[in-house]
Amino acid sequence: MDEKTEFWRDPALPQVESRRACHSRACYRAHSHPSFSIGAVDEGRSLFTGTAEGPVELRAGTLVFVPPGRVHACNPVDAAWSYQMLHVDARWWQAVRQEAGSQELLPPGEEPVRLRTSAASYTRFCQLNTLLFSDAGPHAKEAALVELIGDYVQEQDDRVVEPVSGAPERRRLQPVFSALKEEAVDALSLGELAALAGMSRYQLIRSFRAASGLTPHAWQLNERINQARDRLRAGDALADIAHRLGFADQSHFQRMFKAHTGVTPGSYRG
Numbered sequence: 723m724d725e726k727t728e729f730w731r732d733p734a735l736p737q738v739e740s741r742r743a744c745h746s747r748a749c750y751r752a753h754s755h756p757s758f759s760i761g762a763v764d765e766g767r768s769l770f771t772g773t774a775e776g777p778v779e780l781r782a783g784t785l786v787f788v789p790p791g792r793v794h795a796c797n798p799v800d801a802a803w804s805y806q807m808l809h810v811d812a813r814w815w816q817a818v819r820q821e822a823g824s825q826e827l828l829p830p831g832e833e834p835v836r837l838r839t840s841a842a843s844y845t846r847f848c849q850l851n852t853l854l855f856s857d858a859g860p861h862a863k864e865a866a867l868v869e870l871i872g873d874y875v876q877e878q879d880d881r882v883v884e885p886v887s888g889a890p891e892r893r894r895l896q897p898v899f900s901a902l903k904e905e906a907v908d909a910l911s912l913g914e915l916a917a918l919a920g921m922s923r924y925q926l927i928r929s930f931r932a933a934s935g936l937t938p939h940a941w942q943l944n945e946r947i948n949q950a951r952d953r954l955r956a957g958d959a960l961a962d963i964a965h966r967l968g969f970a971d972q973s974h975f976q977r978m979f980k981a982h983t984g985v986t987p988g989s990y991r992g
Contacts, residue, residue, distance in 0.1 A: 724745065725748075727985055728741070729741050732863070738810050738854070740807070740855070742805075745803075746804065746805070747801075749795075750795045750982060752772060754791050757815075758812050758816075760807070761806070762805060766803030767780065767781055770795075770796050772793045773835065774883070785844055786836070787836040794835070810867070818867075818872070819874070822872035835883040837881040849866075850870050897919060902939075902941060902942040905968070946968065947978065950967060960987055963975065
């Protein structure tokens with residue numbers, strides 16, 4: 723069967739975006755999102771990487787809840803797989819969680835990934851996503867999304883994958899993060915970045931990975947791709963996005979975008 727990927731967005735609900743991928747063989751680089759993300763495996767098997775305990779195999783019917791900023795990748799095992807992915811604005815998600823009675827307010831980067839395998843939870847998620855892709859009105863969709871978040875707070879049967887806090891390293895590396903945000907992609911060498919932190923190149927790589935889950939230039943690329951998502955949704959031209967975000971050219975931008983998202987910028991924009 724042919725591979726198919728589709729996206730759902732609605733200006734009336736800017737806090738949420740959804741994707742459905744059928745029989746996908748796309749592989750992703752390690753990356754993170756500013757949003758709270760929920761993935762569902764529909765068919766096949768996937769390998770979830772980015773945990774302290776090593777890769778975790780996900781089977782059909784599994785939900786994975788990924789907090790903002792958690793570096794991860796989820797790629798097919800042996801063959802194509804089908805999945806759904808929901809991205810929710812992190813502040814909106816947290817506000818609804820508090821409304822639902824959540825007392826868990828962990829610092830950014832310290833909230834764990836949660837895996838859920840109950841058939842009822844998977845069914846509810848599928849029903850929500852089907853509703854989002856339907857012609858139903860925004861009020862019905864928002865209500866279903868709020869209910870899903872409330873269920874997430876109330877249920878306690880998850881498998882928890884704990885992160886490693888990188889807060890101390892992140893404070894020391896703040897000049898490096900700032901430079902990577904402002905400079906063009908790959909404009910600064912590893913040696914120049916190490917000098918900003920007063921470290922050797924080896925120390926920088928180890929400390930930066932502990933703080934962010936990625937190497938400095940991989941982190942910079944990930945940040946640019948997340949910015950590109952916003953600009954694509956806003957309707958900016960590909961050439962303008964590539965130039966403004968510091969890519970060498972439009973071709974470079976397109977290759978990197980697909981490596982991180984599994985689709986071309988044009989397909990993502992729809």
